[in-house]
Amino acid sequence: MTELQFILNPLPDLLPYRPHPDREHVEDLSNQWTRRYLGPLMTKPEALNEFLGQRLALWPGMCYPAAPPERLLNICNWNQYWFFMDDMAAYTEHLGSDPVGARTAFDSLRQITHGTHTAPLAGHEKIFSALFQAITSDMPEQLAARFVADLDDMLDGFEREIELRSAGYVDTDHVDQLIAARLQACGMLWCFDLSEYGLGIDLSNDLDRHPGLRRIRDLAVRQTCLFGEIFSFRKEYFSSDGMNAIAALIAQNEHSLQEAVDILHARGSAAEHEFVAACDAIRKSDLGQRPEIHAYLDEIGHQIAGVTRWELQTPRYHGPEFQWDGRLAGHWKLLPGETLELG
Numbered sequence: 001m002t003e004l005q006f007i008l009n010p011l012p013d014l015l016p017y018r019p020h021p022d023r024e025h026v027e028d029l030s031n032q033w034t035r036r037y038l039g040p041l042m043t044k045p046e047a048l049n050e051f052l053g054q055r056l057a058l059w060p061g062m063c064y065p066a067a068p069p070e071r072l073l074n075i076c077n078w079n080q081y082w083f084f085m086d087d088m089a090a091y092t093e094h095l096g097s098d099p100v101g102a103r104t105a106f107d108s109l110r111q112i113t114h115g116t117h118t119a120p121l122a123g124h125e126k127i128f129s130a131l132f133q134a135i136t137s138d139m140p141e142q143l144a145a146r147f148v149a150d151l152d153d154m155l156d157g158f159e160r161e162i163e164l165r166s167a168g169y170v171d172t173d174h175v176d177q178l179i180a181a182r183l184q185a186c187g188m189l190w191c192f193d194l195s196e197y198g199l200g201i202d203l204s205n206d207l208d209r210h211p212g213l214r215r216i217r218d219l220a221v222r223q224t225c226l227f228g229e230i231f232s233f234r235k236e237y238f239s240s241d242g243m244n245a246i247a248a249l250i251a252q253n254e255h256s257l258q259e260a261v262d263i264l265h266a267r268g269s270a271a272e273h274e275f276v277a278a279c280d281a282i283r284k285s286d287l288g289q290r291p292e293i294h295a296y297l298d299e300i301g302h303q304i305a306g307v308t309r310w311e312l313q314t315p316r317y318h319g320p321e322f323q324w325d326g327r328l329a330g331h332w333k334l335l336p337g338e339t340l341e342l343g
């Protein structure tokens with residue numbers, strides 16, 4: 001591809017956006033935490049400021065409007081840690097092309113969450129353990145167990161992505177296989193466990209009993225992941241990270257960039273429409289008459305709307321000079337340093 005540009009058709013925008021009223025203050029507190037704990041682990045002097053410039057702690061503030069500020073801060077710190085680890089897992093100079101090293105690193109995190117880690121903790125493992133304890137100590141037992149299981153699932157997805165990357169994607173015969181790996185690694189079901197944590201509820205028994213409620217989470221994962229592949233493509237393309245569904249569609253199915261964007265846009269839009277229909281069906285049922293169920297459905301809807309807007313504006317995906325104009329459609333040109341909106 002000699003020139004990277006495409007038209008982003010209007011996003012469905014079916015769900016109300018409701019940011020947290022204290023999001024900027026909590027973001028500042030989380031950035032102070034990041035400077036203290038994650039900063040010393042970054043190898044380049046400029047890396048910390050670049051990392052903070054991506055406004056990673058704003059993501060929860062746009063996605064968990066009902067969380068008490070102290071719990072929102074825990075979620076923000078947790079989010080900063082996982083973006084730090086995502087960078088570690090994505091780039092070849094770290095774990096991105098080392099399946100054995102990645103498995104060792106992620107097994108250590110699994111041992112922490114399962115209470116089987118016996119060696120002294122240091123570095124990012126010590127940070128992870130403190131974050132995990134801060135969050136799960138305020139969770140009911142069943143919710144905490146689900147949180148651990150969903151973390152396991154994401155780490156499995158990280159490992160699968162690294163295996164595919166190190167193999168040169170030779171066994172990704174169909175783009176749906178890569179999307180499945182992305183859904184597992186990037187979907188992060190634990191985000192919706194944290195919705196319950198922020199609301200102060202535990203829907204473990206309801207999720208066990210009602211497949212329709214579980215489908216809500218699956219559709220939310222699918223919507224956010226598919227649109228996220230579009231928004232993050234520039235970053236991943238120019239960092240030579242081929243673990244992106246658009247890159248796979250172009251490389252393996254010989255689609256143009258515009259065709260690949262349109263395919264994922266259509267799939268993400270379908271997932272959002274299905275999500276709204278599924279929520280409406282639950283609200284009309286006996287289950288949906290309970291206030292905690294109603295609050296949960298609202299919160300996940302706000303999360304979908306919030307993450308879409310965060311991904312449209314974050315310098316992580318669009319470069320430090322990018323200024324989002326608020327539109328949910330546009331004509332984008334992708335350059336190594338930034339996304340340009342052409343009108």
